[in-house]
Amino acid sequence: MTMTLRFDAVSEANPGPKWEARWQRSWPAYRSWFLARGGHRGPDRKECREAMERYMPELLPVYDRLTLLAGNSDLAARFLSTWCPPTYLGGCSLAAAADGDHVRLVRNYDLSPDLNEGLLLRTAWTGRAVMGMVEFLWGLSDGINDAGLSVALAYGGRSETGRGFGITTILRYVLETCDTVPEALQVFRRVPSHMAYNIVVADRDGRTASVELSPGGGVSVMPHAIATNHQSGPTVSERPAFMRSFERYSHLETMERKPLALRDAFMREPLKQDRYSEGFGTLFTAEYDCVERCMELTWPDDGWVKSLDGFTEGTKVVSYESAPEQSAEYAQGDMDWSKAAFVDWFAVARDFMNGQGRPIESYLAGNAVTSPPDFSKISTERQC
Numbered sequence: 001m002t003m004t005l006r007f008d009a010v011s012e013a014n015p016g017p018k019w020e021a022r023w024q025r026s027w028p029a030y031r032s033w034f035l036a037r038g039g040h041r042g043p044d045r046k047e048c049r050e051a052m053e054r055y056m057p058e059l060l061p062v063y064d065r066l067t068l069l070a071g072n073s074d075l076a077a078r079f080l081s082t083w084c085p086p087t088y089l090g091g092c093s094l095a096a097a098a099d100g101d102h103v104r105l106v107r108n109y110d111l112s113p114d115l116n117e118g119l120l121l122r123t124a125w126t127g128r129a130v131m132g133m134v135e136f137l138w139g140l141s142d143g144i145n146d147a148g149l150s151v152a153l154a155y156g157g158r159s160e161t162g163r164g165f166g167i168t169t170i171l172r173y174v175l176e177t178c179d180t181v182p183e184a185l186q187v188f189r190r191v192p193s194h195m196a197y198n199i200v201v202a203d204r205d206g207r208t209a210s211v212e213l214s215p216g217g218g219v220s221v222m223p224h225a226i227a228t229n230h231q232s233g234p235t236v237s238e239r240p241a242f243m244r245s246f247e248r249y250s251h252l253e254t255m256e257r258k259p260l261a262l263r264d265a266f267m268r269e270p271l272k273q274d275r276y277s278e279g280f281g282t283l284f285t286a287e288y289d290c291v292e293r294c295m296e297l298t299w300p301d302d303g304w305v306k307s308l309d310g311f312t313e314g315t316k317v318v319s320y321e322s323a324p325e326q327s328a329e330y331a332q333g334d335m336d337w338s339k340a341a342f343v344d345w346f347a348v349a350r351d352f353m354n355g356q357g358r359p360i361e362s363y364l365a366g367n368a369v370t371s372p373p374d375f376s377k378i379s380t381e382r383q384c
Contacts, residue, residue, distance in 0.1 A: 001277050001322045005113040009306060009314045013124040020069045026137060034079050037086030045074045048081035055191045056173045062125045066138055082136060082166030084194055091280055092154035093248050093271045096225040097259040098206035103290035104259035105202040107142050107152040108266050112279040113320050120297065122311045126176045129308045139168025142286055144295060146308055147179035148204025150288035156196030157230040157245060162216020164192030181207040192217035198227035204290040226252040244270060263287040277322045
């Protein structure tokens, strides 16, 4: 089974027509997800803005500008704040390494191709250059700034929530306001995440760190600058067999982590995943060079090299092939992937672990019926 994803590289120093066009393209799907997961029953617009002003005042003018470009509706304002948002899950492997001359942060982004924005965005929203992979239309799943600070996230393996921000907004804030790893760690201690996430961060002076964020606040600094999709505390990780989190972590822990060899290791098993039709395949490998302030985005048969100082716009369409042993089972039927936000991904994982996997379209509410979804009954998870 072949699946495709379009990647766009876009540069826009200040929020303007390019970002607004992206909003118009993506908001209908995000709006459906936000309503389906009860986002409209969360904090009101006033509380969301007050949270932004309290924890991320430097981003408040950017948030206000984006809200205006998005039409200035209450729902858009609440969505863009990511204050106490609905849950969202995903995969990913992370590692950072330095040797005195080179500093690299590498991540694999593991997800279904139909649930990723595919946007690499370079901005100067607060006066400094930032480049990274966008989530939730302005947050970042990974990126680098003009100080050579790089950061990436991985889901922490449990779906419980607390009062806090969506992690992608926190990563945006780190890259907009911090120069070094110690400064980034202070932000993670001060700004609460609404879910459990694992973060790896590196700076141009060779400092690296990995932290575990707890829902509602709380940070644990880990001994190695690596992360997958479980945490070290007593809470049991969800879906560990499906995500192969412990296997990937053990491999990262025991392999020789040299900065110039990291990317090649991430493009091989067990770090690389190819179960795309099950919602868990490596969509890209991103390597950040903290010294040269550039990145390389790598796909199975292609790649992009992008620099903060010489960023060029472009578009690529990438194809993904599911593992042969799964492709026959999941090639049945024609799925309308515009409804992918309504897939019950927990049911997919449960059945997979029980050896009872079914075609992915069968997990759609109403089995991909054409009538509008009943938001009060749909069980979905947006992944990141």
